[in-house]
Amino acid sequence: MNLVQLKRKWRREPAFRKEYAALQPEFALARRMIAARRRAGLSQSAVARRMKTTQSAVARLEGGSGRPSLNSLIRYAEAVGHRVEVRLVQTLHR
Numbered sequence: 001m002n003l004v005q006l007k008r009k010w011r012r013e014p015a016f017r018k019e020y021a022a023l024q025p026e027f028a029l030a031r032r033m034i035a036a037r038r039r040a041g042l043s044q045s046a047v048a049r050r051m052k053t054t055q056s057a058v059a060r061l062e063g064g065s066g067r068p069s070l071n072s073l074i075r076y077a078e079a080v081g082h083r084v085e086v087r088l089v090q091t092l093h094r
Contacts, residue, residue, distance in 0.1 A: 023064070030064030033076060037062070040080040050079035 009016050037047055044058040051058065053075075061068050061076055068076075070084070077084045 026067065027064045030062050033080075034062050036077070036080045036082050042080060047076065047079045051075045 010020070037044070042050075044062070045055045048055045048058045058076070060066070061072060070086070073084050
């Protein structure tokens with residue numbers, strides 16, 4: 001789906017907007033991962049070599065379309081010179 005199609009779907013379908021909003025934590029994590037990799041001056045291939053995995057696996061981690069395991073996040077963070085910090089944050093509604 002290209003950007004124009006995505007925008008059309010966004011305007012027409014309330015259910016799509018709701019699902020898209022639910023994915024915001026994954027998208028935010030993906031943006032942070034990509035930013036950390038770029039600050040480290042590394043390509044996806046370089047990160048993959050450091051993680052002992054494939055470039056396509058790194059692309060999937062950065063894609064924001066799933067929930068990576070904590071172990072994968074730790075390995076990625078170490079590969080780009082960072083560490084993972086997990087926090088529980090109270091929400092406004094229960």
